[in-house]
Amino acid sequence: MDNQEYGKVSKEIRNYKIARMNVLLFIVFTVLNLFMLLIDRYFLFSVYTVLVCFATGFGLKEAAIEAGAASPNLYLGIGIAFGLAILAVFFVMWLLSKKRRWAMIVLLVLFSLDSAVVLGGMIYLGDFTMLIDLAIHGVMLYYLILGVKASGELQKHFPEGVSLTVERLDEAYRLETGTDPVTGAPVNGIAAAEAAPVEKTDKPDSPVIEEDTPKGRVVLQATYNNSVVKVKASSFVWGKAKIIIDGKVYACEKVGGYKSKDISAVVNGVEYTYKYEYSFSKISHYLLAGNQTIARKDQVNGF
Structure with a gap:
């Protein structure tokens, strides 16, 4: 592998890592915002669909209480269950993306759908403070596109995909560090x-x-x-x-x-x-x- 090829592959390794790190950051901020939802606060960005599920659950519970419906907590439980299921899918895909290229593609699709929900929510609610969240989602999509592109380039050098043997991990280390x-x-x-x-x-x-x-x-x-x-x-x-x-x-x-x-x-x-x-x-x-x-x-x- 010559220096030009080394430089290209090393860059793709960095791009793939950045994409994974940013997905994890979104997941962490989502968990933080779930707690902040209890005090009606929101911090910067999150997997918005998860918060929509939780907020819908709380809203349906309040509506059920006002209507005198039986088991109002059931509606809250359903909202929380859907939200946690969506968050779990994001987390599992993040874990799998360490070794599986297709998981990064799935994450790109998931974040595209979540961005559409943010855009729809902003238009429906008329809340243009959500522009910050939408802009950060756009940046996230940019890095995920780079990550998907990087995974394709890396697969040319590592036919097994992102999952590497010890020998290939050593080669990846040499490519990234020059040591x-x-x-x-x-x-x-x-x-x-x-x-x-x-x-x-x-x-x-x-x-x-x-x-x-x-x-x-x-x-x-x-x-x-x-x-x-x-x-x-x-x-x-x-x-x-x-x-x-x-x-x-x-x-x-x-x-x-x-x-x-x-x-x-x-x-x-x-x-x-x-x-x-x-x-x-x-x-x-x-x-x-x-x-x-x-x-x-x-x-x-x-x-």
């Missing part, structure tokens, strides 16, 4: 970094801060100039990142959040730099030796 999952060596155009001339700097070597410990999450790893170079970073939004060479920590600074930042250390005349770059769509991690990128990893941001 071999077993050796930690860079791939796809940067694997020959070790063979390239070692870039030296006139800066003095950085002192050892501490010995490395088993604790911490390894974000990047590569072998360069006969040294094992790692970057460890906190799993929290804001935390410390460390540059570790051959088991010794040479740089440790706070990195993360919504602000891009670089930290560096000089070891044996080579300047190693960890670049943290934040953007709306993704977070990129780079490990450089001089001006050579020896490892890279991208993380997708949600909706």
Whole structure:
């Protein structure tokens, strides 16, 4: 797989992940809005059909009480049952979409129908505050279309579909991060970094801060100039990142959040730099030796 093809497939992997993350976000907001329905409030967006079922159940219960009908709670129960069933379908399709391409197509159809319900409700009620919900549904449909398109592209490279074996998961990891999952060596155009001339700097070597410990999450790893170079970073939004060479920590600074930042250390005349770059769509991690990128990893941001 050449670099051009790698770039395309890596983009499709990100698009598919974004689509799934946004579906989950809709489901979470729907559950939140179900509770807010009790105090007659609504927050931004949801799977609108679910709320319609719940609201209809409450309305029918009140009407039944006023009419003196028997078992008014039955109407409420029916509304809640229909709403939960619809929400369950969305959730099951989201789970299946991790391994099945057709589930993403079903989600696109479901959200299209839900968008039609939002539009119909806005026109029927004359409530144009629902334009926000409708606009967000439109954005959701855009990402789902990208997700469906991405799944078709990925299927060309993974004939089994989105469901992958361990070997294919390793290949997907290499495509997305540019790093071999077993050796930690860079791939796809940067694997020959070790063979390239070692870039030296006139800066003095950085002192050892501490010995490395088993604790911490390894974000990047590569072998360069006969040294094992790692970057460890906190799993929290804001935390410390460390540059570790051959088991010794040479740089440790706070990195993360919504602000891009670089930290560096000089070891044996080579300047190693960890670049943290934040953007709306993704977070990129780079490990450089001089001006050579020896490892890279991208993380997708949600909706």
